Amino acid sequence: MVVRPRPGKPTQGILQWAGQAFPCALGRGGIRAVKRESDGATPLGPMRLLHGYFRAGPSRALSAAVLSSPLPFRAIRADDGWCDAPGDRNYNRKVTLPYPASSETMRRADRLYDCVIVLDYNIRPRRRGMGSAIFFHIxxxxxxxTEGCVAVSPRVMGRLLPHLSRRTVLTVLR
Structure with missing residues (x-):
């Protein structure tokens, strides 16, 4: 998958996959080669898809697509969070809420994380302050x-899920 910025709209992009193009959202800070925590930028370059989380429930349209994906997924629990505190030992990792340091709630009130895939940006090695919670989501x-993620419509996510695996690379270009 390749993502490029939409001409004239640096916070929106075009995701290309299998000869098709889909609109997507990018970070409020555009695309940057050197990402920093809280800059709102989407990181430039290739990022592997690692694993995902989804909001379980019979009324969720993406549930069937998630279950058909070769990518490993787990249902989001109420106490799932993601640490975004650069000084914390669990920076840019999943944590259990409540968490003493700054962290994001994975079970959001909106639909953004109905399906959320963790990208390998700043995972290994983790560099403090270089950005956290870079996801592919709704x-x-x-x-x-977004705050630095790549996001697509639920319909597009549903189309892509059966084809996504740990070998899939999402490459952000300028």
Missing amino acids: AREGFAP
């Missing part, structure tokens, strides 16, 4: 900017 209405 976009807001109108493809509003």
